[in-house]
Amino acid sequence: MAGPNLTPVDDALTHLLSRVPVTTAVETVALQDSLDRILAEDYYVPADVPPADNSAVDGYALRKEDLGAGEPLRVSARVPAGQAPQPLAAGTAARIFTGSEIPEGADSVVMQERVDLSDNSITVSAEVEAGQNIRRQGQDLKKGALALTSGTPVRPQEMGLLASLGIARVSVMARLKVAILTTGDELVDPGTPLAPGQIYNTNRFTMLGLLASAGCEVVLCETLEDTRQATRASIQRAATQADLIITSGGVSVGEEDHVRAVLEESGELSLWRLAIKPGKPLAFGSINGTPLLGLPGNPASVLVTFLVLGMPVIRKCQGHGRTRAIGETLPAAFSVASASTRREYVRARKEIQSGETHITAYPNQSSGVMSSACWADGLAVVPEGTTVEPGDLLTYYSFAELLA
Template sequence: MRGQHLTPVEDALSHMLARAPAISVLEEVPLTDALGRILAQDHRVPADVPPADNSAVDGYALRQGDLFPGVVLPVSARVPAGTAPGPLQPGTAARIFTGSEIPEGADSVVMQERVTVSDDGIEVQAEVSEGQNIRRRGQDLAAGDLALAEGTLIRPQEMGLLASMGFASVPVRKKLKVAILTTGDELVEPGLPLAPGQIYNTNRFTLLGLLSRAGCEVVLCETLEDTRDATRATLQRAAESADLVITSGGVSVGEEDHVRTVLEDGGELSLWRLAIKPGKPLAFGTMAGTPVLGLPGNPAAVLVTFLVAGMPFIRKCQGRSTIAPTPEQLPAAFSVESASVRREFVRARKEVVDGKMSVAAFHNQSSGVLSSACWANGLAVVPENTTVKTGDLLTYYSFSDLLA
């Protein structure tokens, strides 16, 4: 195990990512079920998309060279979408609709709003350039090109792109199996009455939501008894059923904090105590060869440490092509007068101040105040040994990007 000093965030992430086991099992799923899954193979374009030149508007297909002032072009054909048109007769126009294939010989499409229609044909009332309103064959995707790389998270837009190439199913990585273990004899499930000294089990539901958003499968969700033997037995059972075990609480220095000591005695504890605020007592190790991420017990600290340390680790296990989100740089609408040796992740939100975008902090940054995260829409980063004045640029991560 590393020493008792506080491990910098970058060092902790490097240590964890180097030990992230990759999911090697693949499965084929229908495209309808692919949302949120991780693509397991490169996908190249089997044929041009679109497969032929087509019209971007409802209007008339014609030859730009047939136009001169006052000319009336007879309408020689009608081209509905989904039909193969014949060649365009010289000196004429073809009625065409959005998505319809361009007839051979036509080089432009004029919007129907730009023409005057008579029994004799159409008279164009606007300038026409060659190629106008035509979507070219292969404009979106060219045959043979790499469309989507292995490790891509499939979002709605990727589903549409895969459909445009004709894929009805896709190979994806199996979902990461995660066990959630919350600690504390004081924890009670929501819906039950609270006795003196009891609190509701907040962290279980925060973690369930986070893991669902991360595309994981929760295979075990239990509350540990505050004894070393029970902690050891449940950790062992969780490790045998999951690819990753996440605990909340039990990793500090209290007499009833058994997760850390069980890892030290019966598994491996390779990381403990981060230079992060909130969430200093974070632990990482293995039990029966399965990674164990021990998060703090305070609700806001659970959220922050999961987003900062847990999500990159999960992305690496999932084989994603992108491990870390891209942050923004925004001026602070708050100040921090006392520098800390720990990097602080401030629950914050983007706001417009004096016509400019800035990032404001929730008034109470206590690690037990989860309402701060409901008010916020992201995390602003205050570096170690740094004070902040209003207007200073800070790194900001939105919750949506942290969980993407």
């Protein structure tokens, strides 16, 4: 249930994702520089991983059938890691180390703690199963298998997997180029004394941090003059440099809200005013073919709308295999007495109460209270037309998941 002329969040998100293009630019980077980048191609396994049977422990490789009732086995070889072993002589054992290749003829490895060593012979003091402590060739990945798909974000574990394939340079999507434009003659940068009527530019730095976390490259960062002409010139200049423009403020109905007007006059405005709280005055369109996402001006609204709507857009543009965040269902430890026509994203955090995890809301949900987001660790969703009593189940998104 959305209010008059307000677009529901789900419809807005579907619209946004249908209208922004996937950036096609690709670059190749060294494996050590690939963290948090998006793979631009599929990677297949060039050879079995591991390439040969190897030992999972330090110990002794042997044939199970050579073990008699307490009879010792002569140690006939030493197999250090990184060297190809000779075949194991019948009736003997080979000293072997973790990661060392299993010598031909051996079918088991006994941990050194399960062996008594005397006069270069061993006596095994434990039961032995054929194949124990052996990591088989290809047990991780088989030659020709698909290891990683295009669109996969590279985490430390993907870096390790690529290394296991022998990949030294990785094909990744080029970083998305984003322009940040904040509006308001009252805005000044931190470090500057405030004159009457001025405030510090909170939104610029919130968006810089969010875009850095999202792996984007900020190519332009400006505060716009509150005139139609200056706003148009800055937006048009940004469109020549960026893949995506993100603005804050200037999209409501005031006389000084020029961003929406410039989109209507000089580009395309395809979405305006959402059934979301906070953040109703959000606009989307394009200027000279470059998409523009116009966020509201209040600091908490910027954060919420960027996470809920901006991040899926960025993931889509980056070629990310997953655009939408995945939430979890948890009971509320707060109440909402009045149902709203807008979907509310409550700054909240998880807390343990009576041994169970609940969602606790920050007491002041005003869109200007940025300290609420520092206290919180995520957003709890109160659906449209819904009241909340303690214990009611809500969807909760952690900030980490929203930025993943």
